[in-house]
Amino acid sequence: xxxxxxxxxxxxxxxxxxxxxxxxxxxxxxxxxxxxxxxxxxxxxxxxxxxxxxxxxxxxxxxxxxxxxxxxxxxxxxxxxxxxxxxxxxxxxxxxxxxxxxxxxxxxxxxxxxxxxxxxxxxxxxxxxxxxxxxxxxxxxxxxxxxxxxxxxxxxxxxxxxxxxxxxxxxxxxxxxxxxxxxxxxxxxx
Amino acid sequence: xxxxxxxxxxxxxxxxxxxxxxxxxxxxxxxxxxxxxxxxxxxxxxxxxxxxxxxxxxxxxxxxxxxxxxxxxxxxxxxxxxxxxxxxxxxxxxxxxxxxxxxxxxxxxxxxxxxxxxxxxxxxxxxxxxxxxxxxxxxxxxxxxxxxxxxxxxxxxxxxxxxxxxxxxxxxxxxxxxxxxxxxxxxxxxxxxxxxxxxxxxxxxxxxxxxxxxxxxxxxxxxxxxxxxxxxxxxxxxxxxxxxxxxxxxxxxxxxxxxxxxxxxxxxxxxxxxxxxxxxxxxxxxxxxxxxxxxxxxxxxxxxxxxxxxxxxxxxxxxxxxxxxxxxxxxxxxxxxxxxxxxxxxxxxxxxxxxxxxxxxxxxxxxxxxxxxxxxxxxxxxxxxxxxxxxxxxxxxxxxxxxxxxxxxxxxxxxxxxxxxxxxxxxxxxxxxxxxxxxxxxxxxxxxxxxxxxx
Numbered sequence: 001x002x003x004x005x006x007x008x009x010x011x012x013x014x015x016x017x018x019x020x021x022x023x024x025x026x027x028x029x030x031x032x033x034x035x036x037x038x039x040x041x042x043x044x045x046x047x048x049x050x051x052x053x054x055x056x057x058x059x060x061x062x063x064x065x066x067x068x069x070x071x072x073x074x075x076x077x078x079x080x081x082x083x084x085x086x087x088x089x090x091x092x093x094x095x096x097x098x099x100x101x102x103x104x105x106x107x108x109x110x111x112x113x114x115x116x117x118x119x120x121x122x123x124x125x126x127x128x129x130x131x132x133x134x135x136x137x138x139x140x141x142x143x144x145x146x147x148x149x150x151x152x153x154x155x156x157x158x159x160x161x162x163x164x165x166x167x168x169x170x171x172x173x174x175x176x177x178x179x180x181x182x183x184x185x186x187x188x189x190x
Numbered sequence: 191x192x193x194x195x196x197x198x199x200x201x202x203x204x205x206x207x208x209x210x211x212x213x214x215x216x217x218x219x220x221x222x223x224x225x226x227x228x229x230x231x232x233x234x235x236x237x238x239x240x241x242x243x244x245x246x247x248x249x250x251x252x253x254x255x256x257x258x259x260x261x262x263x264x265x266x267x268x269x270x271x272x273x274x275x276x277x278x279x280x281x282x283x284x285x286x287x288x289x290x291x292x293x294x295x296x297x298x299x300x301x302x303x304x305x306x307x308x309x310x311x312x313x314x315x316x317x318x319x320x321x322x323x324x325x326x327x328x329x330x331x332x333x334x335x336x337x338x339x340x341x342x343x344x345x346x347x348x349x350x351x352x353x354x355x356x357x358x359x360x361x362x363x364x365x366x367x368x369x370x371x372x373x374x375x376x377x378x379x380x381x382x383x384x385x386x387x388x389x390x391x392x393x394x395x396x397x398x399x400x401x402x403x404x405x406x407x408x409x410x411x412x413x414x415x416x417x418x419x420x421x422x423x424x425x426x427x428x429x430x431x432x433x434x435x436x437x438x439x440x441x442x443x444x445x446x447x448x449x450x451x452x453x454x455x456x457x458x459x460x461x462x463x464x465x466x467x468x469x470x471x472x473x474x475x476x477x478x479x480x481x482x483x484x485x486x487x488x489x490x491x492x493x494x495x496x497x498x499x500x501x502x503x504x505x506x507x508x509x510x511x512x513x514x515x516x517x518x519x520x521x522x523x524x525x526x527x528x529x530x531x532x533x534x535x536x537x538x539x540x541x542x543x544x545x546x547x548x549x550x551x552x553x554x555x556x557x558x559x560x561x562x563x564x565x566x567x568x569x570x571x572x573x574x575x576x577x578x579x580x581x582x583x584x585x586x587x588x589x590x591x592x593x594x595x596x597x598x599x600x601x602x603x604x605x606x607x608x609x610x611x612x613x614x615x616x617x618x619x620x621x622x623x624x625x626x627x628x629x630x631x632x633x634x635x636x637x638x639x640x641x642x643x644x645x
Contacts, residue, residue, distance in 0.1 A: 058542075060377065063284040079375040079517075081542045083533055091409045095544055100405040103547035146382075146554065179284070180512065181379035184550040186542035 007059075007073035007175065011133060011155055017120040019130055024119040027132050027158060030167040035112035038189055043093040046189070050086055051159070051168045058082040058174040058190070073175065081186055082174065092189070103187040108142035110188055128160040129170070138190055140183075148183040152176040152190070193217055197611035203601040206573035210566040212604075213384040213557065218611070219508040225610050226490050227252030228342045231352050233492035233502050234258050234268055234331070235338040236516065238372045239285065244302055247285040249514070250504045251340060256329070257281050257291070258338060259302050266333060268340045269304045269326035280326070300326055335361075336370045339492075345616040352442055353488070355588030359438055359446040362482035363494050366471045367522035371500075374532040375517035379541035383553035385491060385505040386607075388513065391549070392485040392493040393445030394437065394600035397574065400430045402552060406544040410456045410537075422461055426454035435484065435594030436586060439579075441623040443489030443606030445599030452481040453496035456538065459530040463523065478585050484594065489603060498531050499539045509557055515540065572597040572604070581631050589630070 003009065019027070030049075037046040060079035064072045074080060084092075095101045115135050122129035134156070139149040157171035174190045197218060200209040212218055232251045239247050240260040248271060249256045255271035257280065273280045273293040280291050280300065290307065292299045299308035304326030309316060329340040332349040334357075339349055346352065353360065364371055381388070391398065407430070411423035419427065435449040455461040471480050483496030491503040501515035517535040519528040538545045559565045575596035579589050591598045609619050 060375075062376070063282065065283045065286045065288070068283075068286055077529070077532075079377065080536050081377075081540065083536060088537065092544065094409040095405045098405040098408050100408070101544075101548065102402065102405075102551050142551075143555070143558075145558075179378065181377075181541045183379070183541075184381050184554055185379070185547040187547045187550075 002069070005069040007070075008153065013120045013123075013131070017123070019119040019121055023130060024117070026166060027119045027130050028114075028117050030158065030165055031114050031117065031132060031134060031156070033165055034169070035114055038112055039110050041096075041107060043096060043189075047086075047090060047093055048163070049165055049167070049169055050089065051170045052086050054084075054086050054089070054169055055171045056082055056084040056089060056174075057172070058176065061176070061179045063179050081176070081181070082190075089189075101187075103185055104142075106143070108140045108188070111139045112190075113137040113139070122157075130158050132156040132158055136190065138188060140188060146184075150176055150178070150181075150183060150186070150190070154190070193221060197221075198608045201604050201608045202569075203572075203605045203608075206571060206576055206597065206601055207569035208572055208604055209569055210560040212607075213386060214508055214560040214566055216508055219505070221611060222505065223252045223254075225613055226607065227254070227505070229346055229610060229616065230490050231332070231339040231341045231346070231349050231488070232490065233337060233488070233500075234340040235266065236371065236373060236500075236518070237266065237333065237336045237338060238370075240266060242287060244287045244289055245285075246281065246288060246291075248281060248283070249502070250512075251329070251342065252505055255279060256340060257326075258331075258340075259304075261302055266331060266338055267303065268329050268331045268338070270329070272327070273298055273300075274306070274324045274326065304328055335364055337364065343616060347616060347620055351620075353444070354440055354442060355438070356440050356442075356444040356446065356486075356488060358479075358587045359482055359486055360488065360494075362475055362479040363486065363496070363498075366475065367467070367520040368474075369521035371518040372521050372528075373516050374519045374528055375536060375540075377515045377517075377536070377540040378513065380506065380510060380512045381550050381553060382510055383557035384508055385503045385511040387553045387556065388493065388503040388511060388549075389487055389489070389491050390600045390603060391487075392447075392495065393443075393487040393489070393603045394439070394447065394597055396433075396435075396437075396447045396449075396484060397595040397597075398549075398552075400433075402548050403545045405548070406456075406538065407454070410544065412458070422458065426456070426461075429454045433594055435481075437575075437591050437594060437596040437599050438586065439589050439591075439599035439602035440489070441589075441602070441606065441627050443603040444487060445603055446482065446484070446486035447594050447596070447599070448482045448484040448496075449594050450481060453484040455497075457530050457534045459526060460534060463527045463530075476585075487603075489606060495539060497535060497539060499535050513541075572600050574598075579630070581634055589627075 058081040059074040061073050096104050117134045120131040134154050136154055137151050141147040153175050155173040158167040159170050161168040200211050234249045234256050235247050235258040243262055245260040247258050256268050257271040258268045271280050275298050278293050278295040280293050290299055290301045297310040301307045306324045329342050331340050412420050414420055429449050438446040468480050485495050487493045494500045498518050499515050500518050501513055504512040506512050517532050519531045575591050575593055575598055578591045581589055
């Protein structure tokens with residue numbers, strides 16, 4: 001097997017880039033605070049965590065032969081669940097605010113669990129930028145009996161920011177651990 | 191198999207009444223797999239998904255897995271994706287390219303044409319005659335302008351006859367520009383509802399758009415600095431509010447709906463390109479087909495939208511369906527338009543799409559309510575635009591009604607569904623349909639309206 005065939009192999013980083021315990025703590029707290037905003041339906045405040053140049057991307061996956069492992073995750077410009085800039089994310093938030101986004105009206109109850117966090121210094125050596133890797137589970141209950149949950153891995157790029165939360169999100173890649181999405185929709189932010 | 195109550199007892203298309211049992215009943219569902227899916231033409235691949243010899247994709251016809259394979263001679267054949275030894279799923283990748291297919295259970299090996307070419311320990315343990323008739327089960331296929339359809343029933347009418355007048359409408363989606371279509375994105379997801387909810391909608395329900403998807407129209411269209419919609423965007427909202435257009439329905443259950451100025455577009459790049467090329471399309475297809483793409487469904491489960499999503503809705507039990515959706519762009523479109531189509535569709539009509547998300551919840555609740563005895567006993571009303579049909583009217587072939595918001599095509603879809611579910615063999619059904627259409631055509635008044643009061 002080619003050692004670099006899998007999508008995630010591009011995200012193996014040398015231990016030398018591992019950020020300090022203090023940096024890791026601060027970035028982790030930022031990600032937990034973000035999850036709290038999403039689960040508390042404070043979407044307007046959540047938008048303030050985003051860089052105006054944010055790139056929010058979630059490639060789709062397929063069942064592939066082992067020899068085609070590098071195609072298991074769609075490349076940039078291919079199949080994706082999300083491929084958003086700031087304005088597009090703002091539209092998703094504004095849609096919920098219309099009270100006519102039936103997927104989330106009445107609102108669902110979500111819980112973002114963030115784990116396996118590793119924080120690395122930026123590959124280009126920029127002092128205030130970190131790469132934060134994590135795994136997530138997003139549980140959702142809606143209506144009377146509907147419940148589902150999605151798992152995945154997230155690769156975030158964050159930059160220190162003088163604002164309240166200490167960081168801004170520059171880039172997010174969300175890779176769901178599913179080929180066929182086995183839930184009725186992806187109506188939340190992940 | 192005999193049903194306790196025949197499906198026809200739940201479907202009264204004359205009065206536009208359908209009972210919820212057809213979406214809920216397990217017995218009916220099992221019979222659909224046999225009488226609908228194993229007898230209908232179902233979309234299984236597009237030729238661009240199979241670029242070279244040995245290219246394959248997996249798909250489904252009903253719950254049966256299908257392997258679609260590009261042959262040595264360039265032709266495309268389709269097989270049941272099941273090893274004929276002990277029934278194992280033969281190929282387990284969604285797509286790829288291979289020389290042959292080896293079963294991961296006992297190693298039986300089939301070539302691209304479905305012929306058994308190797309059985310481990312075969313010579314020592316099997317008599318030759320016990321293997322002589324083993325090959326993959328093959329289905330009928332047809333290639334219509336690059337779209338590959340399969341059918342298990344040897345007695346089913348050929349694809350052209352099955353499509354009938356639908357071809358005129360289908361072409362306005364897939365044959366607008368020279369060079370055909372190509373796939374620019376794929377999405378698969380599941381929904382907790384019956385497959386017919388996603389069949390009847392593109393067949394016959396443009397009506398839901400304004401209410402179900404209002405939030406997306408409110409936020410996705412760009413505004414001027416004063417907060418009002420940009421002029422081109424304002425036009426898109428007016429299309430829904432004015433809602434002029436028509437609907438086609440077919441004796442074979444197909445349907446299509448259109449707005450007479452085109453379906454609303456949410457992306458400016460796509461809007462400009464459609465506008466820029468409308469003269470070219472008019473020249474190729476005729477003036478009245480420029481605006482046909484709205485929504486359409488080739489019965490049972492091949493749906494398309496003017497936004498260029500093409501999908502099959504696989505049944506997964508009476509209470510679940512699985513959508514396989516391909517975003518397609520005309521090969522002739524410039525790269526920025528192809529990319530705009532790809533991004534527009536993932537933001538509108540995918541599992542994360544801002545229009546699709548809301549359909550999911552409406553269908554989920556519709557399905558959940560049908561668990562109730564009283565809810566199932568209730569007649570659901572499919573009565574919109576009754577008695578307004580006419581034939582070959584104003585250049586639109588076949589049976590049409592004079593409004594885009596209509597349940598005529600749903601009534602005709604369920605009439606065909608009821609025909610199929612009766613179990614009558616295809617030759618009988620073909621005859622029945624020909625007689626029915628002839629009767630309706632003769633009943634048409636001088637202006638081709640079925641109802642004389644409308645003429």
